[in-house]
Amino acid sequence: MTDTQQDAGKSLTGLKKIRRWPPEVSILLVLVGIMLVFEILGWILIGDSFIANRQRLSIIVLQVAVTGVIAIGVTQVIITAGVDLSSGSMVGFIAMVAASLAQVSTNERAVFGAYGLTDLNPVWAILSGLTLGLLLGFINGFIIAKTKIPPFIATLGMMVSVRGLAKWYTLGQPVALLSDSFSWFGHSFPVFGFPVPRPVIVFLIVAVIFHILLTYTRYGKFTYAIGANPQAARVSGINIGNHLMKVYSIAGLLSGLAAVMTAARAESAQPGMGVGYELDAIASCVIGGTSLGGGVGRITGTFIGTIILGVVTSGFTFLKVGAYYQEIVKGIIIVAAVVIDQNRQNKRRKSS
Amino acid sequence: MVSPSTMKIVRESGAVPGSEFVLEVAEVRKEFPGVVALDNVKFQLRAGTVHALMGENGAGKSTLMKIIAGIYTPDKGTFKLRGVDVRLKSPLDALENGIAMIHQELNLMGPMTVSENIWIRREPKNRFGFIDHLEMRRKTEELFKRLNIEIDPVVEVGTLSVANRQMVEIAKAVSFNSDVLIMDEPTSALTEREVTHLFQIIRALKAEGKGIIYITHKMNELFDIADEVSIFRDGKYIATKNSKDLTRDEIIRMMVGREITQLFPKETVPIGNxxxxxxxxxxxxxxxxxxxxxxxxxxxxxxxxxxxxxxxxxxxxxxxxxxxxxxxxxxxxxxxxxxxxxxxxxxxxxxxxxxxxxxxxxxxxxxxxxxxxxxxxxxxxxxxxxxxxxxxxxxxxxxxxxxxxxxxxxxxxxxxxxxxxxxxxxxxxxxxxxxxxxxxxxxxxxxxxxxxxxxxxxxxxxxxxxxxxxxxxxxxxxxxxxxxxxxxxxxxxxxxxxxxxxxxxxxxxxxx
Missing domain, CATH: 3.40.50.300 (P-loop containing nucleotide triphosphate hydrolases)
Structure with missing residues (x-):
């Protein structure tokens, strides 16, 4: 009579705990595999090591730091079963605006030269970039929450319009000659004699913050809930519209940050900046195991996914593969990485 | 051991080997990480009967049904269809061998019509290789007439009530000419009148000699419709009995392994403001x-x-x-x-x-x-x-x-x-x-x-x-x-x- 009761009590805690590998393990293996392939090909074709070159490793991370920051914002958007296509255009427009507030007075063609808005403290350029990103992201979220149109469409519209804004801002002219204090953010500083680019540090800090945000806060829990089952989320008392506005605003904020980093690194801005970044960012997310269906995804995965994209680009350059071939193979790798990961996930689900 | 495809050919030739049981499984074991879902389980289904499966949640009924329907492969065990050893590898294998499952969650495509849903993948073609919608409709009407179902074959499934979707799902299963039909809690979303209709259909199928596996938690249904009852508890087989020889309390005792003194233990409590x-x-x-x-x-x-x-x-x-x-x-x-x-x-x-x-x-x-x-x-x-x-x-x-x-x-x-x-x-x-x-x-x-x-x-x-x-x-x-x-x-x-x-x-x- 009591045995079933004991059984049930035991089954919750008494049974051997199932060992669960974090879902990132498989994607980490893909990264290691890709690096090994480049290493082996490097020895065979070039007679040089791919991995044992700290300079190259730091360049890989620098290259992906910008799309990485965007990808982190996009990860949380995709977890809510949404998507953000506007981040690349935002980088272009916001880079223009931030750069225009960071020009030196010796530049006769400074955008706001006539108003004396030159040689400003770089804080203004950075703040304006972040604010503008937040605002544009909020508009995305507001439209999605209030009109209930698919995020794909809402952000597609934003993508097209904001790219237009970027071109309109200076009528297509680049913004150049930025102050040293602003460009400082794009430069490297030495760590044990090795140059570490500041954008990489920003990327790492943002990744850690958002990992904590998604894993340990109510904001994070609700983000997963909305993506996993919006109806159940609503019945659980979650205000979906408000939450989506926050999620898209934060994604916009991170696009703004990426824009500032881009302008500082290039020490200039032009309307075509950031073209295709949104797709690289989405690719990083899905390679890292974030499901476009929502409810699934982690920052650690996106981080590794971002590095994979960087490694692939850098590896092809290292092997002296032509740029056209690079793109062709990059597309294939994106699809292959997701297929491998998905197969593994399915196996896991079936076996449990 | 006969491969599912051979068995399929044998079945289609009409030379079906005779056996007392349409379906027979024994010594079935299935493990999931951390849980033994089924342990040395047996189950025998006679032609022309309704066989109910009873057990608490997690007793292993659904797992067993998924094995029979080819969704899971067992870790161990024998599987006989009309006395012949078979190993099913997929739900399609099961379907082609005359086993159809009607899931608790219905698997119909809302934007497609009733007949398109029923004949999907098997649409009648005209001589140009295009789908013959008239023929498809005729076949659907024939099928519905046989089962006494009144649904327009050309309406979209998405517009139907849950009960009607259930009927379509059943008709679809029957259209495969299945020997074994598995119904997983088919009445959970039906009104009393719809249940009566469903039971009429089940009796008609029984009369055609089909074996029906019926999973339910509702006791009164069990005595209404089932001929035999198999009871499971904690992944183990407990007993198979004639439903006439059982009482409600006996079934509950076997399912739970203990007496449930009161099903509705309503206490009298002071009512406040x-x-x-x-x-x-x-x-x-x-x-x-x-x-x-x-x-x-x-x-x-x-x-x-x-x-x-x-x-x-x-x-x-x-x-x-x-x-x-x-x-x-x-x-x-x-x-x-x-x-x-x-x-x-x-x-x-x-x-x-x-x-x-x-x-x-x-x-x-x-x-x-x-x-x-x-x-x-x-x-x-x-x-x-x-x-x-x-x-x-x-x-x-x-x-x-x-x-x-x-x-x-x-x-x-x-x-x-x-x-x-x-x-x-x-x-x-x-x-x-x-x-x-x-x-x-x-x-x-x-x-x-x-x-x-x-x-x-x-x-x-x-x-x-x-x-x-x-x-x-x-x-x-x-x-x-x-x-x-x-x-x-x-x-x-x-x-x-x-x-x-x-x-x-x-x-x-x-x-x-």
Whole structure:
């Protein structure tokens, strides 16, 4: 009579705990595999090591730091079963605006030269970039929450319009000659004699913050809930519209940050900046195991996914593969990485 | 051992080997990480009979059915179709060998027509290789006539009622000329009249010599329709009996392995002040002028047919679909409940009718599923979740409700329906509600778990919680409620006190 009761009590805690590998393990293996392939090909074709070159490793991370920051914002958007296509255009427009507030007075063609808005403290350029990103992201979220149109469409519209804004801002002219204090953010500083680019540090800090945000806060829990089952989320008392506005605003904020980093690194801005970044960012997310269906995804995965994209680009350059071939193979790798990961996930689900 | 494809050819040639049993499995074992789902299980199905499977949630019925339908492969065991050893590798294998399963969750494509759904992948073609819609329609009509189903073959499935979709699903299974039909709780969403119709169809199929495996939690159905009953407990085979030789209590004892003395352990508790008062609540086009009070410690049952508006009333009180007009008062104060968040802030909790659609976060684990509602108001410090305390309290709650799982990190999708339901109840109990709305709290749940949930609801009422309980099961409503409100076509047709309620009175009020 009591045995079933004991059984049930035991089954919750008494049974051997199932060992669960974090879902990132498989994607980490893909990264290691890709690096090994480049290493082996490097020895065979070039007679040089791919991995044992700290300079190259730091360049890989620098290259992906910008799309990485965007990808982190996009990860949380995709977890809510949404998507953000506007981040690349935002980088272009916001880079223009931030750069225009960071020009030196010796530049006769400074955008706001006539108003004396030159040689400003770089804080203004950075703040304006972040604010503008937040605002544009909020508009995305507001439209999605209030009109209930698919995020794909809402952000597609934003993508097209904001790219237009970027071109309109200076009528297509680049913004150049930025102050040293602003460009400082794009430069490297030495760590044990090795140059570490500041954008990489920003990327790492943002990744850690958002990992904590998604894993340990109510904001994070609700983000997963909305993506996993919006109806159940609503019945659980979650205000979906408000939450989506926050999620898209934060994604916009991170696009703004990426824009500032881009302008500082290039020490200039032009309307075509950031073209295709949104797709690289989405690719990083899905390679890292974030499901476009929502409810699934982690920052650690996106981080590794971002590095994979960087490694692939850098590896092809290292092997002296032509740029056209690079793109062709990059597309294939994106699809292959997701297929491998998905197969593994399915196996896991079936076996449990 | 014969391969499924050979068996298929043999079957089509008509030279089917004779055997007493259409289907026979023995010594079946299936393990999942951390759980032995089936251990040395056997099952034999005779032609022309309905064979019911009984067992608590997690007893292994669904796993066994999925093995028979080719969805899972067993770790061990023999599988005989009409006496011939077969190994099925996929659901398609099973289908081609005459085994069709009608799932609890229907698998039809909403935007396609009824006949397109039935003949998908097997559409009749004309001589140009295009789909012959006329022929397809004719075949569907023929099939429906044989089964006495009245549905237009060319309407979109998405526009049909749940009951009609169920009929389409059954017709589809029959259209494969299957010998074995597996029905997993086919009546859980049907009204009494629809159930009667379904049983007519089942009897017709029986007369054609088909073997039907019938999974249900409803005892009275069992005695109505089943010839034989097999009982399972904790992944083990217990017994197979003729249903005529069994009593309800015997079945329950075998299922649970212990006596359940009281299925509806309603305690008499002191009834307090009016907690919730609903006045003239209206949702345009759905229900009209609904008024009632619920007191502290009282259980108000809501009875009515499926589609009478009972669930809509609950949804409106909880703010899921705010009312068009009318008032809701809590503790005598009028509150404007415009969203579930406001309802929760006022001490309400709402267990919804549809576990899958509006309950579970299927992609998330048990821990997340348990804590999602309570995070709205508690266990959060400067935005951060107080994970340690919350995990501890969630686990205590899950244990108290006897959720069967290896740990709280198990994805909820791996739990049986009853255990999922317990997790959802735990979710709401964590919020310490003062008003608890339960919509079909025991649907699709075995007797053991049912009794536990009833006991729990009764205890909560004892602690002064005002409970509203909607149920399609008459004995449940009558057994648990202090008062019963009957709803018919969006209007309240009357109230019955516990002492005066009879099944006949309720049915009368619910159907006119």
């Amino acid at each position: 009016v907690k919730l008062s609903v006045k003239g609540l209206t949702l345009n086009g759905i229900f009209k002028d609904v008024s009632f009070d619920v007191r502290e410690g009282e259980i108000l049952g809501i009875a009515g047919l499926v589609g009478s508006g009972r669930s809509n009333i609950a949804e409106t009180i909880f703010g899921v679909t705010p009312a068009s007009s009318g008032a809701i008062e809590i503790d005598g104060k009028r509150v404007n409940i415009k969203s579930p968040a406001v309802a929760m802030h006022n001490g309400m909790a709402f267990l919804t009718e549809d576990r899958k659609e509006t309950g579970c976060f299927l992609l998330l684990d048990i821990q997340d599923n348990t804590q999602m509602a309570v995070l709205q108001n508690r266990y959060v410090n400067y935005g951060f979740v107080e994970q340690t305390q919350l995990a501890k309290d969630s686990e205590v709650m899950a244990q108290a409700l006897r959720v069967r799982t290896p740990d709280m990190q198990e994805p909820i999708i791996n739990l049986s329906g009853g255990n999922q339901q317990k997790v959802l109840i735990a979710r709401w109990l964590l919020t310490k509600p003062r008003i608890l709305i339960l919509d079909e709290p025991t649907r699709g749940i075995d007797v053991g778990a049912k009794a536990e949930i009833h006991k729990l609801v009764s205890q909560l009422a004892g602690q002064g919680v005002a409970v509203i309980m909607i149920s399609s099961e008459m004995p449940e409503v009558m057994g648990m409620s202090d008062r019963i409100m009957v709803v018919h076509e969006g209007r309240v047709t009357g109230f019955l006190d516990r002492s005066e309620a009879t099944q006949v009175k309720i049915m009368e009020m619910a159907s006119h």
